[in-house]
Amino acid sequence: MIKSDILIIGAGPTGLFTVFEAGLLKLKCHLIDALPQPGGQCSEIYPKKPIYDIPAYPEILAGDLTDRLMEQIAPFSPGFTLGERAETLEKQEDGSFVVTTDQGTRHSAPVVAIAGGLGSFEPRKPPIDNLAQYEGKGVAYFIKNPEQYRDKHVVIAGGGDSALDWSIFLSDVAASVTLVHRRNEFRGALDSVEKAQELKNQGKIRLITPGEVIGLIGEESLSALQIQVDQEVQTLECQAFIPLFGLAPKLGPIAEWGLEIEKNAIKVDNALDYQTNIPGVYAIGDVNTYPGKLKLILCGFHEATLMCQSAYKRIYPDRRYVMKYTTVGGVEGFDGTKKEAPKAVIKSIE
Amino acid sequence: MAQVITLFITDRDGQTHEITAPTDMNMNLMEVVRAYDLAPEGTIGVCGGMAMCASCQSYITSDHPLPEQNDYERAMLAEAFYVKENSRLGCQVFITPDLEGLRVTLAPES
Ligand SMILES: Cc1cc2nc3c(=O)[nH]c(=O)nc-3n(C[C@H](O)[C@H](O)[C@H](O)COP(=O)(O)OP(=O)(O)OC[C@H]3O[C@@H](n4cnc5c(N)ncnc54)[C@H](O)[C@@H]3O)c2cc1C
Ligand code: FES
Numbered sequence: 001m002i003k004s005d006i007l008i009i010g011a012g013p014t015g016l017f018t019v020f021e022a023g024l025l026k027l028k029c030h031l032i033d034a035l036p037q038p039g040g041q042c043s044e045i046y047p048k049k050p051i052y053d054i055p056a057y058p059e060i061l062a063g064d065l066t067d068r069l070m071e072q073i074a075p076f077s078p079g080f081t082l083g084e085r086a087e088t089l090e091k092q093e094d095g096s097f098v099v100t101t102d103q104g105t106r107h108s109a110p111v112v113a114i115a116g117g118l119g120s121f122e123p124r125k126p127p128i129d130n131l132a133q134y135e136g137k138g139v140a141y142f143i144k145n146p147e148q149y150r151d152k153h154v155v156i157a158g159g160g161d162s163a164l165d166w167s168i169f170l171s172d173v174a175a176s177v178t179l180v181h182r183r184n185e186f187r188g189a190l191d192s193v194e195k196a197q198e199l200k201n202q203g204k205i206r207l208i209t210p211g212e213v214i215g216l217i218g219e220e221s222l223s224a225l226q227i228q229v230d231q232e233v234q235t236l237e238c239q240a241f242i243p244l245f246g247l248a249p250k251l252g253p254i255a256e257w258g259l260e261i262e263k264n265a266i267k268v269d270n271a272l273d274y275q276t277n278i279p280g281v282y283a284i285g286d287v288n289t290y291p292g293k294l295k296l297i298l299c300g301f302h303e304a305t306l307m308c309q310s311a312y313k314r315i316y317p318d319r320r321y322v323m324k325y326t327t328v329g330g331v332e333g334f335d336g337t338k339k340e341a342p343k344a345v346i347k348s349i350e
Numbered sequence: 351m352a353q354v355i356t357l358f359i360t361d362r363d364g365q366t367h368e369i370t371a372p373t374d375m376n377m378n379l380m381e382v383v384r385a386y387d388l389a390p391e392g393t394i395g396v397c398g399g400m401a402m403c404a405s406c407q408s409y410i411t412s413d414h415p416l417p418e419q420n421d422y423e424r425a426m427l428a429e430a431f432y433v434k435e436n437s438r439l440g441c442q443v444f445i446t447p448d449l450e451g452l453r454v455t456l457a458p459e460s
Contacts, residue, residue, distance in 0.1 A: 045396075265391060
């Protein structure tokens with residue numbers, strides 16, 4: 001069981017900044033995210049694109065914003081459960097909560113902050129009738145362990161970075177790699193496109209364009225694919241099919257936790273502290289809704305700040321506390337580091 | 351006075367809505383759909399309108415002259431599902447006076 005003061009679901013910008021505000025109040029945080037890396041939309045959808053409305057940053061790349069947040073929260077030594085999706089939320093007798101992931105990792109905390117953005121990122125699955133039947137039996141939407149494709153005949157579908165990059169990577173591992181796409185143009189970093197071209201010229205990657213996988217064949221597991229090429233349907237033998245069409249966010253299990261949902265988002269009390277209808281469970285950032293809500297990073301930061309003050313009062317109902325400026329109080333990390341404003345010199349002039 | 355045009359948008363449940371949109375706000379079709387809540391939040395405009403997600407795919411069912419697809423729109427549509435001849439990315443279709451009376455059907459969620 002992983003214990004913390006505030007369990008944060010979602011390691012997007014809002015979840016990350018929560019660690020900082022909680023840390024100032026000496027509250028320890030742990031974050032869960034379905035993605036293998038922190039940053040939420042900023043790292044998954046647009047890491048290389050600039051943002052222009054972060055106060056005091058006339059321009060900052062979304063990926064750099066994530067890096068800066070990670071640097072800012074490092075002193076508060078947050079814990080991370082990455083690549084796992086929070087599935088269930090259970091209230092315990094003592095009022096605390098237990099959140100369990102799809103891989104069975106259990107977390108407990110007196111306060112849960114849902115910073116789940118638009119939801120957890122799930123693979124976009126092409127609408128092929130019998131695709132689901134072969135999931136785990138030849139069909140995968142993520143590549144967790146490339147070795148599993150050693151000496152196999154692999155087909156990858158898609159036209160973006162991940163389709164290109166995995167085709168390139170697996171060309172050294174698999175018995176054969178075939179890349180299927182509806183066009184012969186690919187959307188990716190120039191390096192990747194050029195490298196794929198080179199491997200195609202060397203016969204290490206087979207390209208089928210314009211082509212579209214329309215059916216799967218196999219008894220127990222996948223043994224071949226039907227691919228539409230122009231007007232005809234070709235059958236291609238293979239043991240693995242990896243459709244890589246990017247990820248789309250789905251609110252998913254959070255919608256089943258008994259929270260009040262409106263417009264695919266969690267209703268909160270914005271007049272007070274962004275608490276949901278379950279006391280002790282807060283929702284901050286893109287995942288919440290209230291009159292006038294705007295899904296912006298700076299709004300998520302604001303909500304995280306107010307929410308932490310309320311969480312403190314919930315955890316320590318008998319303690320009186322007033323907010324202290326970081327300039328005045330400094331930042332004292334859980335890792336023993338301390339940052340503080342340099343003191344002015346007091347010296348007499350003779 | 352800013353010009354306002356009328357559009358007919360059929361949502362994913364098959365219901366057609368007659369709505370108006372200003373032509374001077376640099377708005378696109380995806381934003382108009384969101385402004386009128388014609389698709390649930392989070393199911394349209396996921397990439398904010400950067401031709402990077404295809405959640406705004408729409409079928410244009412009237413024969414209005416539309417601006418040509420750019421490379422990004424073409425590339426994203428090649429990765430989208432349920433694509434038809436008349437598919438466009440709503441976020442790449444900007445609301446201009448010559449789209450008066452445009453008829454659009456939202457593509458299924460994928
Ligand atoms: C292309 C684009 C451009 C943008 N430009 C701007 C801009 O210029 N300015 C601006 O302010 N905002 C911008 N935004 C919006 C901004 O990115 C979001 O407001 C911000 O990312 C919200 O942060 P968040 O932490 O609340 O949620 P997210 O960033 O969405 O992060 C939520 C995280 O929670 C995880 N999660 C959800 N459910 C679960 C679960 N059950 N288990 C485990 N993990 C879960 C998800 O995997 C995700 O990583 C832009 C968005 C996009 C897509
Ligand atoms: S909103 Fe993402 S492609 Fe149009």
